[in-house]
Amino acid sequence: MVRFITALLAVSASLSTVWATTTCSVDSPCPEDSPCCSAYGECGVGAYCLGGCYPLASYSIDSCTPAPVCVNKTYTWDNLDKAASNEVYLGNATEYDWVYSGTPLLDNGNLLLTMPNNSVGTLFSNNHYVWYGRISAKLKTSRGAGVVTAFILMSDVKDEIDLEFVGVDLYHGQTNYYFEGILDYDNEINATVSSNTFENFHEYTIDWTPDAITWYVDGTAARTLNRSATFNATSNRYQFPQTPSRVEMSLWPAGLSTEAEGTIEWAGGLVNWSSTDMEEHGYYYATFGEITVECYNPPSGANIQGDKSYVYTSDSAVTNNTVEITDRNTTLNNFDDTGLNMTAGTTAGASATASSGDSVPTSNGAGTVPGSSDSGSGTDSSSSSTTGFVQGGTTTDKSGATSQNTRIRQGSLFAVVVAVVALVVI
Numbered sequence: 001m002v003r004f005i006t007a008l009l010a011v012s013a014s015l016s017t018v019w020a021t022t023t024c025s026v027d028s029p030c031p032e033d034s035p036c037c038s039a040y041g042e043c044g045v046g047a048y049c050l051g052g053c054y055p056l057a058s059y060s061i062d063s064c065t066p067a068p069v070c071v072n073k074t075y076t077w078d079n080l081d082k083a084a085s086n087e088v089y090l091g092n093a094t095e096y097d098w099v100y101s102g103t104p105l106l107d108n109g110n111l112l113l114t115m116p117n118n119s120v121g122t123l124f125s126n127n128h129y130v131w132y133g134r135i136s137a138k139l140k141t142s143r144g145a146g147v148v149t150a151f152i153l154m155s156d157v158k159d160e161i162d163l164e165f166v167g168v169d170l171y172h173g174q175t176n177y178y179f180e181g182i183l184d185y186d187n188e189i190n191a192t193v194s195s196n197t198f199e200n201f202h203e204y205t206i207d208w209t210p211d212a213i214t215w216y217v218d219g220t221a222a223r224t225l226n227r228s229a230t231f232n233a234t235s236n237r238y239q240f241p242q243t244p245s246r247v248e249m250s251l252w253p254a255g256l257s258t259e260a261e262g263t264i265e266w267a268g269g270l271v272n273w274s275s276t277d278m279e280e281h282g283y284y285y286a287t288f289g290e291i292t293v294e295c296y297n298p299p300s301g302a303n304i305q306g307d308k309s310y311v312y313t314s315d316s317a318v319t320n321n322t323v324e325i326t327d328r329n330t331t332l333n334n335f336d337d338t339g340l341n342m343t344a345g346t347t348a349g350a351s352a353t354a355s356s357g358d359s360v361p362t363s364n365g366a367g368t369v370p371g372s373s374d375s376g377s378g379t380d381s382s383s384s385s386t387t388g389f390v391q392g393g394t395t396t397d398k399s400g401a402t403s404q405n406t407r408i409r410q411g412s413l414f415a416v417v418v419a420v421v422a423l424v425v426i
Contacts, residue, residue, distance in 0.1 A: 024057040035059030035338050046335030047360045050091050051099060051125060051246055053156055053339075055312050064156065065339045066309030066328040067129045067244055068093035070295035077111040077288070080104070083124070087360055091331040093127035100124045102251075107287065113251040114283040115147065117273050121252040121284075129155075129244035129310055131323065132296040136205040136216075137249065138289035141165040143198040146255015146264065146271035149286040151204055152248050157181075157318040159241035161213055163191070163204055166254075167284075168268030170197045173204065175215045175223045179230070179239035180318065191215055191222035201289060210242065210299040210320065242320050244310040247293060251286045298325060335360070 022043040024030045030043035036059075037043055039052035053064035068091075075097065083098035102122030105112040115121035130153060141149040147167035154160050158181030164174045176188040193202055194217075205216035214224045230240040254267030264270060277284050298304060299320050303313070306327030314322040329342060336345040 024054070026056050029057050030059045030063070032059050035063035035340060037063075044360075045338050046332065047086055047089070049332070049338045050089065051127065051156070052154075054158070056157060056315055056318065060340070061312055061315045063339045065091050065332065065342065066311045066326060066330050067156065068127055068309055068330045069307065069325065070130045070133060070244075071097075071128045071293065072295050073097070073128075073293050075291040075293075077106060077109055079106075089127070090334070091127075093330060097127055098124055099127055103283070105285075109289075111288040112285045113149075113249060113288065114285045115142070115251050115253060116283040117278065119253075121250060123248065123250040123252075124288075125249075126247040126293070128293070129246055130208070130293065130295060131244040131298055131310065132208050132210060134205060134207045134292075134294040134296070135247055136203055136290075136292045138201050138203045138291075139249075140199070140201050140287040141167070141170065141197040142251055142277075142284045142286040143167045143170060144272060144275050144277065144284060145269035146253055146267045147284050148250075148252050148254045148267060150248070150250045150252070151206075152250075153206060153208065153241070153245040154248050155241070155243040155245040157243050157312070159243045159245060161206055161208060161241050161245070163206065163215060165197055166266070166268055167198075170199075171195075173197070173215075173217065173222075177213065177225060177241055179241060182239065189223050191217050193217055201287075208241070209296060213241070237319075242299075243318055243323060247291070249286075249288055249291075251284065 022031065022034055023041050024037035024043050025041065030037050034043040034045055034048075036045060036049035037054040037057035038048045039054060041054075041057070042048070043058075049063060049065050051067070055061050055064045058064055071093075082096055083100055083104070084096040086099055086101055089096055089099040100123065102119065103114045103116060104122055104124055105114055111124070113122040113124060135153065137151050139149070139151065142165075144167040149165040149167070150162065152160060152162045152164070158178065160176075160178040160181075162174070162176040162178075164176070165172075166174065171193050172190045173193060174188050175191050176185075178184070178187070195202075202218050203216075205214075205219075207214040207216065210227065212224055212226045215222045225240075227238055227240040230238050232239050253271045254263050255269055255271040256264075257270060259267075271284075272278070275284070302320070303324040306325055308327045309325070309330050311324050311326055311328060312318060312322050313324050331342070332338075333343045334345040337343065
């Protein structure tokens with residue numbers, strides 16, 4: 001996934017002369033009038049301040065909205081009532097469990113993440129952050145050169161725990177991790193899968209505690225990373241993922257001609273947009289079945305001041321010690337708001353969509369692409385006990401995808417870059 005973000009950032013940089021955008025980094029944070037730094041390194045308001053907002057490159061540490069706490073839940077796929085496009089989602093994780101970009105579909109009770117011709121695929125992200133837990137996914141990967149299926153945990157400060165599948169190797173998954181976005185591809189280790197990952201469902205699990213990460217394939221441990229093994233003497237710290245993270249599932253093209261040569265080689269070559277799957281279905285696809293999230297308790301000594309959201313309390317270091325659990329609201333009134341003022345504008349309804357180019361992040365700041373989305377409502381809860389905060393209310397819900405006839409990019413993180421990449425390739 002780091003390769004994916006890096007590639008999108010490169011596209012963004014190359015198009016900076018076409019769209020006037022304000023870019024952001026730790027050394028060059030966002031200005032006060034567009035204070036939120038998106039995952040793609042651009043400043044804005046609204047959805048820029050929601051999941052993926054990078055607090056260390058934003059105007060201030062509280063420019064990003066608080067992140068909804070973990071919820072124990074099993075997800076199956078009958079409809080998309082609890083999922084919203086990035087053009088609709090305002091941070092209410094009780095109303096929507098998932099936010100997506102691209103074109104998710106349904107197939108016999110499963111969720112399909114699709115990648116139509118010359119697109120950048122589909123990203124499906126859970127809105128409830130996990131601060132240690134056990135996450136399992138039953139899935140069948142996509143296939144083909146340049147096509148990557150991913151099941152990962154990603155934090156807003158770029159801690160990352162990966163399980164990725166390259167479409168030319170249908171008998172291995174690639175386990176990996178990153179600390180605060182520091183690139184080190186040597187951390188990658190293959191996990192063997194017993195049968196073809198495209199033709200057969202397998203269950204993949206990431207078990208994440210303050211002391212270790214274990215990747216499982218069909219119930220068997222494939223790799224364990226101990227925190228003690230990640231100590232970096234130069235920085236005098238453990239480079240171990242330790243901040244609240246979202247579960248993300250995606251299908252993306254690492255084999256585009258615009259990618260770096262090393263990325264294309266890693267992905268097994270260029271994507272074949274005339275493959276059997278493209279000819280038969282009109283898209284590449286990965287199939288996701290049941291997803292289960294089990295929340296573990298916060299780490300020892302956690303700063304617990306509530307039970308609704310996570311925030312960071314320092315911009316000098318982002319570790320366990322700088323995360324606070326609060327009762328702060330996670331929902332914006334509308335797409336003009338930010339974490340600095342979450343009620344600046346008129347309250348937007350569930351069907352409201354973003355209208356300005358700096359309120360929904362893309363990789364080039366060009367704005368939004370119209371789309372449609374089904375919306376639904378529902379209630380979930382997280383529980384607290386008399387002895388202290390316990391992560392995760394226990395609920396079971398079903399989520400899914402829109403009509404199979406829907407082919408519109410759903411006004412999302414990648415909506416505009418889909419069109420741009422298509423133009424570049426054509």
